[in-house]
Amino acid sequence: MINKIENLANTQAEAGIIATLIAHPDFLLYSEQLKPNYFFDTTNSCLFWAITELYKAKITTIDGYNLITVIDSNKAIKKKIGEEITPDNINVILSLSEYIARDTSEEYKNLVNIVSELAFKRKMFNDLEVCRNQCFKEDCTVSDLHKTIQSKIDDAAVNFITSEVRPFTEIVYELWEETKSRFNITTDGGYSSKFPSANEYFTYEPNELVLCAAKRKRGKSIFALNEAVHKLRNQIGVIYIDTELTDRLFNERLIAHLAQVEFKKLRRGQFTDEEAIRIKDSLKLMTKVTFYHLHMPTWDKDKLYLIAKKLKRDKGTTFFVFDHLKTTSSVDSSQAYHELGGKVNFLKDIICGELGYAGLALAQLNRAGDIGDSFKLEQEVSTVINIEKKTDEEIATHGRECGNYKLFVKANRNGNEMDDIETDYIDLMFYGNLCSFSEAQQHEVPQTPYD
Numbered sequence: 163m164i165n166k167i168e169n170l171a172n173t174q175a176e177a178g179i180i181a182t183l184i185a186h187p188d189f190l191l192y193s194e195q196l197k198p199n200y201f202f203d204t205t206n207s208c209l210f211w212a213i214t215e216l217y218k219a220k221i222t223t224i225d226g227y228n229l230i231t232v233i234d235s236n237k238a239i240k241k242k243i244g245e246e247i248t249p250d251n252i253n254v255i256l257s258l259s260e261y262i263a264r265d266t267s268e269e270y271k272n273l274v275n276i277v278s279e280l281a282f283k284r285k286m287f288n289d290l291e292v293c294r295n296q297c298f299k300e301d302c303t304v305s306d307l308h309k310t311i312q313s314k315i316d317d318a319a320v321n322f323i324t325s326e327v328r329p330f331t332e333i334v335y336e337l338w339e340e341t342k343s344r345f346n347i348t349t350d351g352g353y354s355s356k357f358p359s360a361n362e363y364f365t366y367e368p369n370e371l372v373l374c375a376a377k378r379k380r381g382k383s384i385f386a387l388n389e390a391v392h393k394l395r396n397q398i399g400v401i402y403i404d405t406e407l408t409d410r411l412f413n414e415r416l417i418a419h420l421a422q423v424e425f426k427k428l429r430r431g432q433f434t435d436e437e438a439i440r441i442k443d444s445l446k447l448m449t450k451v452t453f454y455h456l457h458m459p460t461w462d463k464d465k466l467y468l469i470a471k472k473l474k475r476d477k478g479t480t481f482f483v484f485d486h487l488k489t490t491s492s493v494d495s496s497q498a499y500h501e502l503g504g505k506v507n508f509l510k511d512i513i514c515g516e517l518g519y520a521g522l523a524l525a526q527l528n529r530a531g532d533i534g535d536s537f538k539l540e541q542e543v544s545t546v547i548n549i550e551k552k553t554d555e556e557i558a559t560h561g562r563e564c565g566n567y568k569l570f571v572k573a574n575r576n577g578n579e580m581d582d583i584e585t586d587y588i589d590l591m592f593y594g595n596l597c598s599f600s601e602a603q604q605h606e607v608p609q610t611p612y613d
Contacts, residue, residue: 170284171202175276180206181259182270183213184224190217191471192267193274200281208233208243209255220476226252267464289314353481353520356392357601359588363545363571363578366393366481366520370544370576371510375525377550381567381592381599382524383407385549386483387415388599389522390453399452399479401470401519405486408457419597420444426595452477463508470513482513486524506542546573548583549590565591565602 179196182189190213198214201207212232213224221228229252233239264270293311296302352365366372366389376382383406390400404412418425421440427433433441454473458466473479487505506523514521527548548570557566568587571580580586589602 165287167284167287168202170280170287172276172280173203173206175273175280176201176203176206177258178262178264178273179270179277180209180213180255181261181263182273183210184256184259185263186265186270187213187217187222187224188468188472189267189270190214191468192271196274196278200277202280202284204243205247208239208247211239226256286314289317353393353396353398356388356599357569357588357590359601359604360547360569360571363580364547364574364576366522367544367576368480368518368520369515371506371514371521371523371542372545372547373506373523373525373543374547374549375527375572376548377527380527380549380551381594382526382549383485384415384419384592384594384597385599386485386522386524387412387419387597390481390483391416391419393481394451394453397451398481399473399477400454400481400483401473401479402453402455402483403461403466403485404455404457405459405461405488407485409455412455412457415597416448417441417444418595420447422596422598424595425597452479454479463512466508467512467517470517470519474517474519480519482509482519482521484509484521484523486526488526503542510542510544544575545571545577548572550583551592560589560605561603563603564605565589567592567599 179193196210198207198211201210209229212229215232216222216224216228226249230247230249233243233247264273293307293314296307296310352367352370354361354365364372374382374385376385386402390402393400402412407415414429415425417423418428421428421437421444423433423437423441427437428441454477456469470479470482487502502525509521509523513519523543550568550570552566552568556568557564567590568583569590570583570587571578572583573579585607589604591600591602592598593600
């Protein structure tokens with residue numbers, strides 16, 4: 163086979179990318195490294211540019227009118243594409259795209275890899291052709307040739323292998339402004355907890371995941387709701403992924419908490435005129451914050467990734483709650499271990515690590531007081547806290563003013579942890595009928611006498 167540049171192209175893969183983006187423009191978030199000049203076919207290159215521009219403008223309807231409009235707005239693109247893009251041609255492409263569009267991120271990313279790799283090979287083919295021609299120049303020294311080769315390789319690596327690297331001198335002020343914006347709402351670089359004593363042990367830091375575990379029906383979802391509201395009151399955008407409660411049921415708990423109206427009274431409409439005013443004020447408050455509650459009894463990582471990435475980019479959400487981690491009912495203990503481990507890795511490494519969220523995830527404790535099915539959850543997250551109902555004896559010993567629940571920091575990568583849940587814990591007051599937690603008066607920890 164003759165080595166031609168045309169042999170280093172796959173226009174079918176390029177067409178597959180364009181067709182997929184016409185159907186699923188959000189998939190652009192999976193290919194931010196892909197550039198228009200990676201496409202061999204001029205039409206595909208210009209269409210990719212046009213779809214990207216539409217998406218930047220938050221236009222997600224990829225139709226003939228929008229494509230022609232954005233292409234006509236750029237003289238350079240219009241000149242480059244010539245007569246190849248007309249309304250009729252666009253309509254043909256749109257019709258064909260229905261049959262070749264990919265529906266999964268894995269298929270789409272495979273097409274992106276094919277196009278990117280071939281673009282790299284074409285660049286190297288052309289660059290090495292320059293080096294080959296330089297060899298025939300009489301005044302070309304070995305040193306000159308070496309410099310040219312090294313320059314071409316370095317340029318290819320920067321453009322295809324590594325992401326753009328900004329000099330730190332360009333971002334110091336930008337970083338400082340980010341720090342200043344968080345002065346009033348953070349502690350030690352992370353978002354503070356609603357409960358002041360907890361901040362001595364951990365904060366909700368970007369790129370980190372805190373795991374809150376409790377036994378069944380022991381208030382872990384109410385705890386998460388309280389932390390989410392605390393962030394909203396501090397102008398922090400929140401995404402709350404809920405595997406159990408519908409929007410309506412969650413909203414009822416939320417308003418009961420905000421208005422401090424008993425949950426049952428609220429649901430039955432048996433509240434007073436004064437409480438009705440508080441409910442009205444609570445509803446008004448929730449229209450002024452950046453908050454997303456998504457009911458997902460079943461969820462897939464691709465969908466969650468796209469939602470989290472898009473909302474952070476477009477709406478500025480930075481705090482992420484997942485309620486709660488569990489396995490499917492059909493898996494055995496061995497499968498459950500890997501399933502839960504995969505889920506917590508995804509939340510920790512991708513949602514928090516890659517996207518930069520500060521995360522709070524919930525998990526259920528088994529009867530022995532361990533996180534059900536998988537110790538991997540504890541191993542991977544940044545901080546593990548347990549919430550537990552106090553015994554009657556504990557309440558009697560320290561007094562009701564010290565609350566009816568306790569928070570125990572079981573493991574902590576970013577600070578101190580507690581030793582004994584029987585004596586060392588943060589006292590909380592749980593008001594189940596008001597869907598609220600608050601910090602109670604703290605009990606005195608018994609001092610161990612010196613020998």
